[in-house]
Amino acid sequence: MSKHYKVAIIGAGAAGIGMGCLLSQFNWNDFIILEQETIGNSFLHWPEYTRFITPSFTTNGFGFPDLNAIVPDTSPAYTFGKEHLSGKEYATYLKGVATYYELPIKEHSQVTLIKSQPTFYVIKTDQTTYTANYVVMATGEYGYPHMADIQGNHLARHYSDIQNIDQLQGHHFNVIGGNESAIDLATNLYLNGKEVNIYTDHTGLDSHVPDPSINLAPITKEHWQRANRYRQNIPVYTNHQLKFIDKTQETYRLTFTNGEQITSATPPLLATGFEPIIKRQFYHLFDFMPNGKPLLTAQDESTCAKNIFVIGPSVQHNQVILCYIYKFRQRFLPIIETIAQREKYPLNPKIISWYQQNAMAMNELDPCCVNCHC
Amino acid sequence: MSKHYKVAIIGAGAAGIGMGCLLSQFNWNDFIILEQETIGNSFLHWPEYTRFITPSFTTNGFGFPDLNAIVPDTSPAYTFGKEHLSGKEYATYLKGVATYYELPIKEHSQVTLIKSQPTFYVIKTDQTTYTANYVVMATGEYGYPHMADIQGNHLARHYSDIQNIDQLQGHHFNVIGGNESAIDLATNLYLNGKEVNIYTDHTGLDSHVPDPSINLAPITKEHWQRANRYRQNIPVYTNHQLKFIDKTQETYRLTFTNGEQITSATPPLLATGFEPIIKRQFYHLFDFMPNGKPLLTAQDESTCAKNIFVIGPSVQHNQVILCYIYKFRQRFLPIIETIAQREKYPLNPKIISWYQQNAMAMNELDPCCVNCHC
Structure with a gap:
């Protein structure tokens, strides 16, 4: 019973x-x-x-x-x-x-x-x-990582899978997402000497809403400021919603809903919540x-x-x-x-x-x- | 009128x-x-x-x-x-x-x-x-710095007078006090390459009371930990209540209520609240x-x-x-x-x-x- x-x-x-x-x-x-x-x-x-x-x-x-x-x-x-x-x-x-x-x-x-x-x-x-x-x-x-709308997402790595920055092979990374986990990952990569681009539909960095469930937390903003003082600003490409990932030989190709495409030697890092x-x-x-x-x-x-x-x-x-x-x-x-x-x-x-x-x-x-x- | x-x-x-x-x-x-x-x-x-x-x-x-x-x-x-x-x-x-x-x-x-x-x-x-x-x-x-019970306190410098660590001449400093401002000053000096001793009656570092009006704030504890990891531990002499300061030529002499005396080339730094x-x-x-x-x-x-x-x-x-x-x-x-x-x-x-x-x-x-x- x-x-x-x-x-x-x-x-x-x-x-x-x-x-x-x-x-x-x-x-x-x-x-x-x-x-x-x-x-x-x-x-x-x-x-x-x-x-x-x-x-x-x-x-x-x-x-x-x-x-x-x-x-x-x-x-x-x-x-x-x-x-x-x-x-x-x-x-x-x-x-x-x-x-x-x-x-x-x-x-x-x-x-x-x-x-x-x-x-x-x-x-x-x-x-x-x-x-x-x-x-x-x-x-x-x-x-339960959110990545449903991105075709080919099995080729990507999600924030929650990256236990340690040192695990990541390569020098230049594309972070997908513009909120807490994306900024956290991007700043950590950057402060560890990596090159980072951020691609996102929109970002909490631009928000003026006081609610931290929409805006970024103060500590995240501080890390962002510190990272950007460290070398030069981390590029943030807004209005870039990732739609499709494919891979030919050793090159990953990312296609965004706005039609743009980029290629990279490293898999995209999804920090999409x-x-x-x-x-x-x-x-x-x-x-x-x-x-x-x-x-x-x-x-x-x-x-x-x-x-x-x-x-x-x-x-x-x-x-x-x-x-x-x-x-x-x-x-x-x-x-x-x-x-x-x-x-x-x-x-x-x-x-x-x-x-x-x-x-x-x-x-x-x-x-x-x-x-x-x- | x-x-x-x-x-x-x-x-x-x-x-x-x-x-x-x-x-x-x-x-x-x-x-x-x-x-x-x-x-x-x-x-x-x-x-x-x-x-x-x-x-x-x-x-x-x-x-x-x-x-x-x-x-x-x-x-x-x-x-x-x-x-x-x-x-x-x-x-x-x-x-x-x-x-x-x-x-x-x-x-x-x-x-x-x-x-x-x-x-x-x-x-x-x-x-x-x-x-x-x-x-x-x-x-x-x-x-209104608290320094009333210390005779010769005009020879000391108070926390609130030290606008900038770089102003302080000398290498070895004695910080008087064991709570927020003392730990703040000591860790800042230490992380700026100075040698520091802390003399105090008692210290919030030892407190297990949860009230932050008695215990130290988490950020102060973190700074303390960081400073002590940086080189070696900052010495803290408890049961040392400063009673008397005098100066002969270029030497400051500090006398504590327990009878101990120390001398120093720099004036004592009072972080006594x-x-x-x-x-x-x-x-x-x-x-x-x-x-x-x-x-x-x-x-x-x-x-x-x-x-x-x-x-x-x-x-x-x-x-x-x-x-x-x-x-x-x-x-x-x-x-x-x-x-x-x-x-x-x-x-x-x-x-x-x-x-x-x-x-x-x-x-x-x-x-x-x-x-x-x-």
Whole structure:
């Protein structure tokens, strides 16, 4: 017989662990977290040189915990004494938090199928089968590189595959993309003595929108400035959307939608972002918006599968893009409140008000919330 | 006749400008800001190499504006595209905000005397005389180096006097102090090829308290790590409180309270922090705690002069130390609410709730608010 839980959380990353910690604080222990590899798996697979773009600082206690904290009384800045953690460091932080809250996590349990039954879901992993009344998808995006529209993309290398700049053979590289990962990769290559061109449809470098989900993070801009001071400016070709890659002998040819073509001795490096993993693995449980994000109710529930919720960077409501930890951690509580209401489970009001005091309880989705006059 | 205002704010730094912006948003325009030099004066006098230790990031819109913002819809990270601003950059940010909110600021107006009358205060500046019913002291600490207990301190140089490392003649330096400014100065000297010893009673390097008002900021720890990787570790001599400095010919002699003595060819560099400017200039209006901070009511009002308030880094209530912008900006609103209540001035509830939503309305002073499990 398969083991049954009230709630199954899929993924033990920042979102899944954060959600589990809050359930645990409510003493609502009838849940399981299923993780395909180990805690913080995506972070462990980050390139060596990648760092958090959100700076950690122990603001805890004054209404807004450390930007990268997933529980109010924790702080990666406190744990590591630094602002911009590596993926490995953040995975260590997540493990520490999971241990402190004694979370029930099944590692090495890859979910292969989620099937709807009248009042519950069947969740098959490569190890065993579970059932649960509620499923919270916290699978993130990192494992699913966005490269769908580029023909011949098997000839390219994606940002997430480049563990180390030194692995790359060649001197001159073409980076495809104009946002965080593209600028990160290009500046790292450049500062390591390589020649780089950037080809992109548009770039956050030109943005004047204050929301860092659209604009670039300050640290990325700083790295960009530093790289460009280092030698000469890195060329950025906007209005260049890559359409087609082919290869003849040792030469890669890139064709853009504007008709232009370039050739290169090195494969193009795609820093074109990521897509929600649920779109690859659990597409039957969701409708998707044209931008690839799941269509969700105001409660972050799937519009086509009741009692299935999404938490993490893929959640977007109109202009509210929750692709940062300090944003999506504010939705742990609303989802739990929705489930608790349906289950008539009493939630400790002290915990609720503690999360509210720490700006981790975003109940209203203000349609236009990031403004800066100066 | 002297010009009368309901409220006079002394100082056009982060605290004074932030306070003025909130009064302005309430359309409560019967106030003046008196600034001895120009807007952001202290920041303009920072050493060239000094940077903010709190990282700016455009978290605006999600419950906690940029750590260094003084009004919710502004962000130094947005203005400058960087995390750690210089003093000059921050002064530019303050000027931008003051212009946007059209604040009534009198620059080059040094307050020389504040005198109590039965229902108002007389405020003399070197230019003219004002009267006001309420006085908000926003004079900060930067201009008042803490060095009182060290005899012969005229032979030393203070952190705030060292505009540029290159100015310093000599190769081997003794830095006195163990917190932010001491570590900042020592690492900068060291990375510029100088030899440095640190002498201090105790140091934030050893602290395990999460509150950054006691512990060191992450960026300071990172600089410390980097400096110590660079050559060999910078020696730190704790339990060395400097008591006495004297000089014979070209040799400085430092005597510590533990009886030890050292000699040096260079003057000791005091990075022993700052004291509230009100303690030097307006001591008659306040009682002071043993640590030099003003004794204040729960409304941040002087315990010995009614209608005189303090805002900024000198405010401390038990364990709540408001010496960061992201902390003290939360007290603009409570002070204005106190004054409004006394004056029966109606405050727009929309502005109040906007400040509340942005964690800029700390009404309760939780006696122990900075905890981190991990």
